[in-house]
Amino acid sequence: MTLSLYDTLTRGKRAFAPRDPKRVTMYVCGPTVYNYAHIGNFRPVVVFDLLFRVLRDLYGNEAVLYAANVTDVDDKINRKATEEGVPIGVISDRYLAAYNADAAALGALQPTFQPRVTETMDAIIAFIGDLVTEGAAYAAEGHVLFDTQAFPDYGKLSGRPMDEMIAGARVDVAPYKRHPADFVLWKPSKADEPVWESAFGPGRPGWHIECTAMIEQALGLPIDIHGGGIDLVFPHHENELAQGVCAGHGHEYADVWMHNGFLNMGDEKMSKSLGNVALAHDLLKQYPGEAIRWALLAGHYRQPLEWTGDLIEQAKSALDRLYRVLDDSARFLDGVPTGARASGGEHTGATQAFDAVLGALQDDLNTPTAFAGLFQLADHLRAAVMGKDVAGVERSRALLLEAGQLMGFLHADAGTWFQGGADDDLKAKVEALIAARLAARTARDWPEADRIRGELSALNVEVMDGPTGATWRIKEQA
Ligand code: AMP
Ligand code: ZN
16 A cells, blocks of 8 residues: 655645655644634644554654654734733743643644744744855845745746735735745834844745744755644745745655644634634534544545534444444453453454445545544454354454554543543432442342332433443443
8 A cells, every 4th residue: 555645736645655654744834822722723723633544554653753843933923921911921831731732622632742933943043044045035125025936936836826825815916026926034023022132134034944944943854744734824824935945955755745624613614714713622622532523624625615513423423333332342252251252253344344434535535535444343343242143343443443543532431432522420320320229139129129220221321331340331322
């Protein structure tokens, strides 16, 4: 199996071939940390986390270097810091901590590097210097601007003609610009804004140069994969590419450009400026992070995905289905005497379903097909439990766990998953009833034991007696 990925620049899918399979590099544009991030911001987090996992599986954990940056210098951060009367670092640290906690709750692994603009300032300034030396940037009235005329391929990534780019960039055509599409690399800071010293005068960087310099510093140029949301293709990635190529780093920047589609609410992109947002921070109080992750991967990453209550409920039911068969099979195996356990048999059906999951993921992260493969694995496992086929249960259970965990799912204990919906009061009540039932059974008071079972059933709780005592779970919804 080979990994194939869709590349926005060449507009097609092709086999992924890293420059050095022992050092595979990926960079994804991260958040500006001034507020809680909405669930749309977490679509790239989850999508590229999945790719990170697939790459680690293919090339080895140590071989894959993933950098996801944090923008911690920005007008919105400045405004919030001024409102609260605190330094910008207080704002960015607060919301970065919240962002990382939400990402972890959604099952995202910590990227190898999480560079911050404030910690990359020397590299940013040096990079701008390189562009000036190469004749691709010029200083004008305290600013340094990128000279788009110095890069004949400007517009190739987004496929836009120059007039449209000028209109699309909504650049205020400052008189000091040589060409209206030229963009800012360095600008003077206003009175109340943070300021850094540089060879071009005191000021602060433009947004695009930050990413290019962070890539160079964290990973080195060129890189294998560059990712982000589709809204970043123009102008952000178009400008990053121009800077990266023109700075004289071997004239290559990124081998594959990948972009996730929008997460929409109603007919519109979820965005803070439209006000139609659901915060991950709030959703995580209502739903398990794993169910939200499933919902974010329910559609193919390049397609738009509509965020609805149904989407998340369906995600939750899908996981219930997988955890239920894992729970049932664990119980079945618990009841099998150790001597009777024997791994063996090929169980071709389960192996094929497992390969189908891997094949789908390697086909440009086709998550809907991968999910179908997980359900096939679950069906094989269910059939093996019904047929009391011990080896079959062991094999298909291991494959289901391996495939699910590769995608960042099924790490929870099944019992904990099913009790997750119960609040503390219900848990305490159930535990007390189970203890009372045990006492009744020990006293051989069968009518009382049955009465308590009925009471538990009325609470929608199913009790399972096993060799190590009774366990319970919330009943499957009809
Ligand atoms: P921002 O903080 O707006 O720069 O966004 C951080 C990341 O989230 C970028 O990769 C954006 O492209 C992505 N993003 C923002 N809004 C959405 C959305 N509604 N759907 C999918 N991706 C989004
Ligand atoms: Zn970026």
